[in-house]
Amino acid sequence: xxxxxxxxxxxxxxxxxxxxxxxxxxxxxxxxxxxxxxxxxxxxxxxxxxxxxxxxxxxxxxxxxxxxxxxxxxxxxxxxxxxxxxxxxxxxxxxxxxxxxxxxxxxxxxxxxxxxxxxxxxxxxxxxxxxxxxxxxxxxxxxxxxxxxxxxxxxxxxxxxxxxxxxxxxxxxxxxxxxxxxxxxxxxxxxxxxxxxxxxxxxxxxxxxxxxxx
Numbered sequence: 001x002x003x004x005x006x007x008x009x010x011x012x013x014x015x016x017x018x019x020x021x022x023x024x025x026x027x028x029x030x031x032x033x034x035x036x037x038x039x040x041x042x043x044x045x046x047x048x049x050x051x052x053x054x055x056x057x058x059x060x061x062x063x064x065x066x067x068x069x070x071x072x073x074x075x076x077x078x079x080x081x082x083x084x085x086x087x088x089x090x091x092x093x094x095x096x097x098x099x100x101x102x103x104x105x106x107x108x109x110x111x112x113x114x115x116x117x118x119x120x121x122x123x124x125x126x127x128x129x130x131x132x133x134x135x136x137x138x139x140x141x142x143x144x145x146x147x148x149x150x151x152x153x154x155x156x157x158x159x160x161x162x163x164x165x166x167x168x169x170x171x172x173x174x175x176x177x178x179x180x181x182x183x184x185x186x187x188x189x190x191x192x193x194x195x196x197x198x199x200x201x202x203x204x205x206x207x208x209x210x211x212x213x214x
Contacts (some may be wrong), residue, residue: 031152031176031200033093034122034144037101039158039184041083041109042076064186071108082188083113089193090116092200096147097121098140098155122147138163145171152176152203154196158184176203 110117
């Protein structure tokens with residue numbers, strides 16, 4: 001496992017909403033938001049159905065906006081809706097790519113969706129002959145746990161299994177931890193984004209003399 005951060009990258013300034021929350025008293029330490037891509041930003045299959053947009057997709061809700069792109073020869077329907085929510089959440093979280101895309105996230109998503117360039121991303125160790133699948137999200141746990149240390153952390157992914165929830169319960173004893181699962185045909189929508197924002201605002205403020213975990 002190896003976590004990569006672009007050389008010379010500086011922390012983006014907080015957005016208006018976050019600045020308002022920080023104006024008085026001790027500052028709030030921004031938690032990490034670990035962001036999967038497939039099933040969160042790159043949507044699966046359902047967008048092809050003619051009635052999907054009108055019905056709001058699986059689970060109802062507002063239609064998802066996006067467009068189809070070829071990335072390294074593979075078609076991806078990228079959700080502009082998810083990208084807009086991530087841009088808003090960047091005022092409350094430090095975004096980290098937690099996806100098998102690894103460095104390819106920074107190669108393609110800023111250009112295609114206007115997402116921040118040069119975000120940190122995680123590398124994952126995978127055993128030979130055991131490629132990741134949607135039912136095997138725990139292959140990310142070691143990398144996420146090592147990168148986050150004792151910092152508050154939220155993780156949005158479409159493939160959170162029992163191992164992920166067990167890990168989150170244990171980690172919550174030492175640091176605030178939230179798992180948010182998406183529907184892969186809809187990705188990150190208003191529902192998940194509001195849950196993430198509410199959780200970030202609920203975190204305790206950090207005393208001025210306290211040192212951040214990372």
